[in-house]
Amino acid sequence: MNKTSVLALILLLPMVMAAQVRLPSILSSSMVLQRDTVVNIWGWASPGEEIEVAPSWLAGKISAKAHNNGTWLISIPTGTAGGPHSIIITGKNRITLTNILFGEVWICSGQSNMEFTIRGLGGWKLYKKEKTKLKKSDFSSIRLCTIDQAPERLPSDSCKASWCEATLATAANFSATGFFFGSALFNMLNVPIGLISSTIGGTPAEAWTARECLSSDPELAFFLRSPNGESWDCAKVSRIYNGMIHPLMNYRIKGVIWYQGESNRYDADCYQKLFSTMIGCWRSGWNQGNFPFYFVQIAPFNYGETYCSAAYLREAQQQALSVSNTGMVVTMDIGDNADIHPKNKPEVGLRLANLAMAETYCKSGIRCSGPVFSQWKKEGSQVRVYFDNAEDGLICKGDQIKSFTLAGNDGIFHEATARIDGSAVMLGCDVVEDPQMIRFAFTDTSAVNLFNRAGLPAAPFRTDTIPQMIRPLWLTTEKSPLHDGRAFRLHCPDTICQIRYTLDGTDPVLSSTQYTSPVRIEKSGTIKARVFKGGIFSLKVCAFNYRSHLAIGKKITMDQPPAEKYSATSDALVDGLRGSPAFQEGRWQGYEGTDCVGTIDLGAPSSVKKATIGFLNDIKSWIFLPEYVEFFVSSDGISYREVSEIVTTESPEIPGPSIKEYQWNAVALNENNSVNDPGTAENQVRFIRIYAKNRGVCPKWHPGKGGKAWLFVDEIIVE
Numbered sequence: 001m002n003k004t005s006v007l008a009l010i011l012l013l014p015m016v017m018a019a020q021v022r023l024p025s026i027l028s029s030s031m032v033l034q035r036d037t038v039v040n041i042w043g044w045a046s047p048g049e050e051i052e053v054a055p056s057w058l059a060g061k062i063s064a065k066a067h068n069n070g071t072w073l074i075s076i077p078t079g080t081a082g083g084p085h086s087i088i089i090t091g092k093n094r095i096t097l098t099n100i101l102f103g104e105v106w107i108c109s110g111q112s113n114m115e116f117t118i119r120g121l122g123g124w125k126l127y128k129k130e131k132t133k134l135k136k137s138d139f140s141s142i143r144l145c146t147i148d149q150a151p152e153r154l155p156s157d158s159c160k161a162s163w164c165e166a167t168l169a170t171a172a173n174f175s176a177t178g179f180f181f182g183s184a185l186f187n188m189l190n191v192p193i194g195l196i197s198s199t200i201g202g203t204p205a206e207a208w209t210a211r212e213c214l215s216s217d218p219e220l221a222f223f224l225r226s227p228n229g230e231s232w233d234c235a236k237v238s239r240i241y242n243g244m245i246h247p248l249m250n251y252r253i254k255g256v257i258w259y260q261g262e263s264n265r266y267d268a269d270c271y272q273k274l275f276s277t278m279i280g281c282w283r284s285g286w287n288q289g290n291f292p293f294y295f296v297q298i299a300p301f302n303y304g305e306t307y308c309s310a311a312y313l314r315e316a317q318q319q320a321l322s323v324s325n326t327g328m329v330v331t332m333d334i335g336d337n338a339d340i341h342p343k344n345k346p347e348v349g350l351r352l353a354n355l356a357m358a359e360t361y362c363k364s365g366i367r368c369s370g371p372v373f374s375q376w377k378k379e380g381s382q383v384r385v386y387f388d389n390a391e392d393g394l395i396c397k398g399d400q401i402k403s404f405t406l407a408g409n410d411g412i413f414h415e416a417t418a419r420i421d422g423s424a425v426m427l428g429c430d431v432v433e434d435p436q437m438i439r440f441a442f443t444d445t446s447a448v449n450l451f452n453r454a455g456l457p458a459a460p461f462r463t464d465t466i467p468q469m470i471r472p473l474w475l476t477t478e479k480s481p482l483h484d485g486r487a488f489r490l491h492c493p494d495t496i497c498q499i500r501y502t503l504d505g506t507d508p509v510l511s512s513t514q515y516t517s518p519v520r521i522e523k524s525g526t527i528k529a530r531v532f533k534g535g536i537f538s539l540k541v542c543a544f545n546y547r548s549h550l551a552i553g554k555k556i557t558m559d560q561p562p563a564e565k566y567s568a569t570s571d572a573l574v575d576g577l578r579g580s581p582a583f584q585e586g587r588w589q590g591y592e593g594t595d596c597v598g599t600i601d602l603g604a605p606s607s608v609k610k611a612t613i614g615f616l617n618d619i620k621s622w623i624f625l626p627e628y629v630e631f632f633v634s635s636d637g638i639s640y641r642e643v644s645e646i647v648t649t650e651s652p653e654i655p656g657p658s659i660k661e662y663q664w665n666a667v668a669l670n671e672n673n674s675v676n677d678p679g680t681a682e683n684q685v686r687f688i689r690i691y692a693k694n695r696g697v698c699p700k701w702h703p704g705k706g707g708k709a710w711l712f713v714d715e716i717i718v719e
Helices: 003-019 124-135 168-172 176-189 211-215 218-224 239-248 262-286 309-322 345-359
Strands: 032-034 038-044 050-055 062-065 071-077 082-090 094-110 142-147 161-165 193-199 255-259 293-296 326-329 372-379 382-388 394-396 404-407 413-415 417-421 424-428 437-440 450-452 474-479 486-491 498-502 519-521 525-533 542-546 555-558 589-592 596-607 610-617 628-634 641-647 658-665 684-692 710-718
Touching (some): 038 082, 050 071, 094 176, 124 176, 124 345, 142 168, 142 176, 176 193, 176 345, 193 239, 211 218, 211 262, 262 293, 262 309, 293 345, 309 326, 326 345, 382 437, 394 417, 404 424, 474 542, 596 710, 610 628, 641 658, 684 710
Parallel strands (some): 094 193, 094 255, 142 193, 255 293, 293 326
Antiparallel strands (some): 050 082, 082 094, 372 382, 404 413, 474 486, 486 519, 498 525, 589 710, 610 658, 610 710, 628 641, 628 684
C-alpha cells in the first residue's frame, strides 16, 4: 500500500467509526433490566441513521432515526422476572447483547463505606458464614456492575462500566455493602438482582449533585465555593455527578442505596438541605418520579475531635427523612471507634434490604426501624422518654443502658441513669435537679445498646435546639510584601462568616482581632482562628503551628508528584506549617504505593545545623511510616553525598494517628570525636535531597493486604 492510500485510509477512518452504531458501556451482555416496566436502549450513530432494536421477548422490531447530533434512544417494554434474553441492535453494523435478565435494579452509591469491597475489608475469611451460605446456592442471577471512577467538569453522556455474574471471586471485588444488600434482597424476592456500584471514597455530597441544583438555592451557595474540594478534583462541586451519575440516567432503576456523610461533617448545619437537594436532583434527572432512596446513618468513630461533628451530621441525615420515599438504617451498634470502615457490612446490607422489602416491596411482617424518639415528659426530677417502633417493649443488651445525658438550663450535659419501663425509658441524674434537655448517643463515639424487640438499635437524638456550626479554615503563607519574613492569609469558603484570630495561644472570641488582610509573621508561633456567623461561633478552633526556618519559600522539586487526592499546595512542604494528625485536612502530601523524593534549593550555600521531615502514621487509613529515610546534600545540585540514613524501628502495627519526625543532625560528633562546625566550608550546603521509601503495599496482617500503602509527608524544616 502506497503513502497516498495509507493517508486516504487514515482520513476515512473517523467517518467509518462515526457510522458505527455504538452503545454506552452500561448496556451490555449479562446486565439486568428493570422488570415489568419500560426501559431505554440508547447510543450513537451517524445523523439520520436508521436504528432497529429487536428484543428476543418481543415479536417485532422497534426502530428510530439518530438525531442530528448522532444520539438515538428507543424505549421497549420488559416482562416479568427471569431470562435469559437477548437484544439485537442494527444500523450500519450489528450489536448483539445476550444473557440479559429481568429483575430489580438498584444503584449503590456514596463514599468509602459503600466503595470498600469484600476483599478490601479482609476477604471472605472475614465473612465465613456468608461465604458458606453463598456456596450452597446459585446466585448467578445477581449481576454486578462497577462504574469506573471518573470526575468530569461537565455532564457526560457516557462512562466506563462492566457487568458480570456474581461469583465468590467477582463479589469479592464489589461493594461489600452493595453486595450484601443485593444478596439479602435476592433471597427474599427470589428474582434477579442488578447492582450498579458508583462510588468514590472521601467525596462530599456536593460532588454528587448537579451544579444547577445547588445554584438554584441561595442557602447552598456556600457549596459552590467547593469547601471540601480545594485540593482534589473528585471532591469539587458536581464532578462525580457529571461523570458517574449523569451517564446512568437513561437506565431504568428501582431505587438507590447510599452510604456517605463523613466528608461533610464540618458542614452538618447545611447537610440536610444539601442531601435533600441531591436526592431531588437525582430523581429529576432519572425522570422516574420519587423512587426509593435509602441511606445509612454514619457509624460511631473516634475522629479525635473535642466537638461532636459526626453527631450533628447524623442529626442532619435523620432530618432528611422529611423527603418523601426515603429511609434510613441506624448503625450505632455495629461501629468501630478505631476504624472508620467498620467490618459488619452484612448487617448493614440486611438492614437496607429489610427496609426495601417493607417499604418498596410492601412485604408484611418485616420490621425495619429501631426505636425512634417520640416525646418526653418530666416526672419530678426524672424524665420519661417515649419511643415509636417500640410498642412491644424495649430491651437493653448489657447491664446498663448507655449514652443518655441530661442538662438543666445551663446547657451542661451529664451522664444519666436509665431504666426501661415498657416502651419508655426513665432517666435521672443526681446533679441535674431540673432536667430541661436530653441527648442520646449524641457524640461521635457513642455506643448504643438500647433496642426494640426486633433487635434494631435506637436512633440518636437530642431535644435541645442549641445552634451549632463547624467551619474549618485553611491558612496559606507568602513572602511579606513590605517586610522581611512571611505573611499569612486565612481562608473560609463561607464568605458570610467573620474570621477572628489570636497569636498568644488563646482561643479566639468575639472580641479577638478580626481578620481582614494578610498578617505579618515575625517568628515561630501558634495562630488560632475561628469563624463567627450571626452570633454563632464555630465549635472548631483551627490552630496552625508556624515554624520559621531556612527552607521556607525556597524552591522544592519533587521527582514525582503526590496523588491528586492528597496533593495539598505546591509549596506545602516548605511553608512553615506542619500538618495535624488529621490526614484529610489538606496539608499533607500523599504518595500511594510510591516513594517520596524531593530536593530543596536554599538559593545559596548556607550553614545548616539540621534538617527534619515529618511523616504521618495512621494504619487504619492505610497510611504507614516510611521503611527508611535518606538525606543527601550538595553545593552544586549535581554531586550529592549521603549524610544520614534513618531506618524505621517502630512496629508498623502501631495504630496512630501520630506524627514521627526523621532528622539529620549536622552538628554531631565526627570520627575524631570532635563537634562538626556547620560554619566550615564542608558544611556549607545549598541543596538538600530527601528520599523516603514507601513500604509499597499493606502487609499481610492488614485488612488491605496487598493494596497500595500510603506515605504521607509534610514540612521539611531546615535550621
